[in-house]
Amino acid sequence: MSQIPFLRLDRQFENIRHQIMPAIENVLKSGRVLQGVQTKQVEEKIAKVFDLKHCVALNSGTDALSFSIAALGLKPKSRIAVPSMTFIASASAIVQNNCIPVFVDVNPTTMLMDQSKLINLINSNKVDAVIAVHLYGQMQPLRQIVNITKKKKIPVIEDAAQALGSKRNGNPPGQLSDITCLSFDPTKVIGAYGSGGAVMTNSLKFAEKVKLLRYHGNKGAESILTGYNSQIAELQAAIINIKLKFLKSWQERRNRIAEIYLNELNSQNNLSFFKILEGNIHNNHKFVILCDERNKLLSFLDKQGIGTKIHYAIPLHNHKQFRNYSQKNDFEKVEHLSKHIISLPIYPELKEIEIKKVINSIKIFYK
Ligand SMILES: Cc1ncc(COP(=O)(O)O)c(C=O)c1O
Incomplete structure (x- = not known):
């Protein structure tokens, strides 16, 4: 093992063990291990951090992206712009929805998606949606892009998997786009000790659709569409709730x-x-x-x-x-x-x- 490993979750755990262990015990003692108070609390807290009305916690950031594309109603073969420099999930979520990734080069000074190349693609009607990625934790400027996408009715998804806590002009991610995604992968600034993710949006319609996709399309006793099982574990939600304090x-x-x-x-x-x-x-x-x-x-x-x-x-x-x-x-x-x-x-x-x-x-x- 390296003396200075790339990540030290072991050291992090030692620092917060006194809070983590009782929280885990409380979840187990409650007998409620899915869709309980901890999940609800994560959703409330994250909606607040992003200053958005709705948050739906999921089992991964990858599902957050995939369900966002579905919630926006993007049809198969829709062309979705995505930077070529990002984690695989930003693009595999596109393919999971039978849509087509349109890869975009980066701006060499920031490594973020090249704004002028993206705008050229939008203006020449070569994309039907955009996934903007806030790579490494730096926010992609969106104002100019959104001025054009709004006119063309092209939806924008923000992949903020790496950008919890980041701001642009005083605002967190999610203020200019239709729907925003977050990851609680263990490597993230606030990570589960396992997998987790979330979708945030001001649209009740999109949030409801993501909720349906999260658990088998269930509305009451009836399943109204084909969904998945992407519930976040209460144990993980409890861990995230503690870490959010930091x-x-x-x-x-x-x-x-x-x-x-x-x-x-x-x-x-x-x-x-x-x-x-x-x-x-x-x-x-x-x-x-x-x-x-x-x-x-x-x-x-x-x-x-x-x-x-x-x-x-x-x-x-x-x-x-x-x-x-x-x-x-x-x-x-x-x-x-x-x-x-x-x-x-x-x-x-x-x-x-x-x-x-x-x-x-x-x-x-x-x-
Ligand atoms: C930019 C980006 N998008 C999407 C994801 C996918 O998130 P997850 O690993 O929670 O599925 C990650 C993180 O792993 C990421 O860094």
């Missing part, structure tokens, strides 16, 4: 670690960083650097006991499962950047001495 303080710590990384590594010639757009508050879910000699740096850090990851090594349009949707779009930027990115460890439990070790190791490598 949303602000954990984010402050992440932001501080990002600030230290940036200050200390900014002057390195072989490294560069993505820009935080004016008006954005980054939650620093991930801290991604661009570097020369990536493979050598990765193995050097590994030898130092420092855990790293690549988010994401293969742009989505190059994955085997998506190659059928081959497009002539230009992917120059994402092709290049994906070969240079490394995610450094960033979590509230990271100690000062560990942050220093990561920084010094990178400095030594490039000396």
Whole structure:
């Protein structure tokens, strides 16, 4: 095991064990393990964080995306724009609904979807919907995009799986789009110790549809449509409810670690960083650097006991499962950047001495 692993859920658990264990016991003692008070509480709290009327908790962020596409009533073969640099689920949810992903290159300064390329696709009637991804925890600017999609009646989904706590111009994700998705994957800023996700929206109609999809289309005793079983466990909801109390303080710590990384590594010639757009508050879910000699740096850090990851090594349009949707779009930027990115460890439990070790190791490598 690395001395500084990429993620330390074990250390996180030790810090909050005194709250987690009684909460787990309470759920088990209550005898209600699905669709109980904990799930309801998560939904209320998350709706508040996103300042949206409805939240439906689910068993994953992937289901949140998939059910959102279904709730919007997008017909099979609808073409849905999605950035080529994101987690697979942002696009597999499209295919799950028999729709067609239209991959879009990224803006090289942020790694977010290239806004002008997306607008060109929308203006030339090449997409029927958009999934905007707030990658690494930085929000994709949507105002200009939504001004056009609204006129064309093109729905917009926000994939905010990585963006709990992030803001743009003072607002959380979800204010400009039709429906927003969240993940409680264990790696996320607030994660379950298992799987979980949620859909947030101001539309009662969409929320009701997602609720039906969550459990077999059941309305009372009758099943009115073919649904799934995507209930979040009460145990996981209880864990999320506890962790949500730390949303602000954990984010402050992440932001501080990002600030230290940036200050200390900014002057390195072989490294560069993505820009935080004016008006954005980054939650620093991930801290991604661009570097020369990536493979050598990765193995050097590994030898130092420092855990790293690549988010994401293969742009989505190059994955085997998506190659059928081959497009002539230009992917120059994402092709290049994906070969240079490394995610450094960033979590509230990271100690000062560990942050220093990561920084010094990178400095030594490039000396
Ligand atoms: C951008 C993005 N979209 C979707 C997902 C899918 O969420 P989940 O893993 O909860 O299914 C994730 C996280 O894993 C993600 O990072």
